Amino acid sequence: MKNKIQIQPVMDALEIIGGKWKFPILYSLCGGKKRFKDLLEDIGKITPKMLSAELKSLECNGLVSRKAIATVPVTVEYEITEYGKTLEPVLRHIQKWGMDHRKKVINNLK
Numbered sequence: 001m002k003n004k005i006q007i008q009p010v011m012d013a014l015e016i017i018g019g020k021w022k023f024p025i026l027y028s029l030c031g032g033k034k035r036f037k038d039l040l041e042d043i044g045k046i047t048p049k050m051l052s053a054e055l056k057s058l059e060c061n062g063l064v065s066r067k068a069i070a071t072v073p074v075t076v077e078y079e080i081t082e083y084g085k086t087l088e089p090v091l092r093h094i095q096k097w098g099m100d101h102r103k104k105v106i107n108n109l110k
């Protein structure tokens with residue numbers, strides 16, 4: 001029973017920020033406001049349909065805000081919220097771990 005209580009918050013977090021694309025989207029937005037096309041370019045292999053779905057999910061969970069600007073055509077900007085910024089240290093640690101892991105794996109292949 002004790003392990004379930006400790007694991008549940010992890011499961012809750014992964015429900016909101018898990019998956020292949022949410023961390024890269026959030027990490028990209030840590031650099032400042034971005035338009036949809038800019039996010040597509042930053043992230044790479046994500047499809048527009050998937051990016052749209054992931055942004056909606058992140059917006060529903062209060063991690064990302066969407067702002068439509070009255071231009072022709074309409075400009076839409078996405079920004080990480082103050083609440084979303086609380087994930088920035090986690091994102092940076094995961095980035096560092098990923099870099100270290102990549103080095104370790106490459107060194108083991110040599």
